Amino acid sequence: ILNVEQSPQSLHVQEGDSTNFTCSFPSSNFYALHWYRWETAKSPEALFVMTLNGDEKKKGRISATLNTKEGYSYLYIKGSQPEDSATYLCAFLPGRRALTFGSGTRLQVQP
Amino acid sequence: DAGVIQSPRHEVTEMGQEVTLRCKPISGHNSLFWYRQTMMRGLELLIYFNNNVPIDDSGMPEDRFSAKMPNASFSTLKIQPSEPRDSAVYFCASRPAGGPDTQYFGPGTRLTVL
Numbered sequence: 673i674l675n676v677e678q679s680p681q682s683l684h685v686q687e688g689d690s691t692n693f694t695c696s697f698p699s700s701n702f703y704a705l706h707w708y709r710w711e712t713a714k715s716p717e718a719l720f721v722m723t724l725n726g727d728e729k730k731k732g733r734i735s736a737t738l739n740t741k742e743g744y745s746y747l748y749i750k751g752s753q754p755e756d757s758a759t760y761l762c763a764f765l766p767g768r769r770a771l772t773f774g775s776g777t778r779l780q781v782q783p
Numbered sequence: 784d785a786g787v788i789q790s791p792r793h794e795v796t797e798m799g800q801e802v803t804l805r806c807k808p809i810s811g812h813n814s815l816f817w818y819r820q821t822m823m824r825g826l827e828l829l830i831y832f833n834n835n836v837p838i839d840d841s842g843m844p845e846d847r848f849s850a851k852m853p854n855a856s857f858s859t860l861k862i863q864p865s866e867p868r869d870s871a872v873y874f875c876a877s878r879p880a881g882g883p884d885t886q887y888f889g890p891g892t893r894l895t896v897l
Contacts, residue, residue: 706885715874715888716826761826770816770839771886773826 676764678774685752686782692748693777695762699743704765707736707747710776711758719747719760752781787889789875795895801863804892807856808877816886817850817860818874826874832858865896 677696685691697705704723708716720729725740733750749756759778763771788807796802808815816831830840832852840850847866852858862869872893876886 715890717888718885721885770828770831772828775825 676762676772676774678760678762678777680777681775682778682780684780684782687752687754689752689781690748690750691752691779692746693760693779695745695747695774697743697745697762697764697774698766699741701766702740702743702764703767703769705738705740705745706763706765706771707745708761708763709758710761716761747777749779752779754781754783757781787875787877787887789873789889789892791892792890793893793895795897796865797897798866799864800896801861802865802869802894802896804860804873804875804894806858806860806875806889808858808875809879809887810856811879812877812887813855813880814878814886815852815858816876816878817858818876820872820874820891829860829873862894865894867896870895 679694704721706721707719709719710716720736722729722738727738729736736745736747738745745762747760757780759776761773761776763773765771787809790805794802814833817829818826819829820826827842829842830850831838835852835855848862850860872891874891875889878886
């Protein structure tokens with residue numbers, strides 16, 4: 673059983689705050705680490721696919737880093753907006769097989 | 784492209800009835816995944832297919848669940864007989880061949896078993 677853990681489970685921030693969450697995953701047999709954004713009543717949407725140790729990806733105010741040797745990835749949101757409110761899922765891909773999802777970090781941004 | 788298509792979007796049935804969920808992956812994608820989302824267990828993989836062949840069905844809860852992919856553009860997930868604990872949102876996702884590429888999720892089917 674693959675252990676993909678995300679912390680914190682939930683987070684409440686004020687509009688304009690910057691925030692970050694953590695995903696930890698097994699450091700062996702690494703193939704890729706995915707981040708998804710999942711809004712209530714919708715389906716998960718891909719944010720980033722990260723494959724190389726030291727990778728940094730950025731999309732607007734959201735960025736992510738990857739450390740495959742120690743088995744963690746950080747997702748950062750700069751200047752949070754209410755529309756950023758969602759659950760952020762990370763998923764580990766060991767070899768080119770199926771993703772194992774973490775339980776997610778639920779972010780609420782208060783206006 | 785229309786994206787991953789799932790039907791029905793909502794299904795309400797009575798315990799003991801057969802339920803069939805349908806998925807049409809994105810054209811050209813060669814991997815297809817069925818997930819179940821529950822409050823208790825989050826998003827869990829049930830089964831996935833590569834080139835229409837089931838690769839890993841270890842997540843299928845029990846023999847009441849079965850999945851097929853008769854061709855590259857269609858898959859079904861069947862529950863027979865259904866039970867109230869099967870109530871969940873079932874997502875289908877597809878992935879293109881090659882690379883660690885993103886999975887694209889369908890809108891999900893919300894199943895309620897009374």
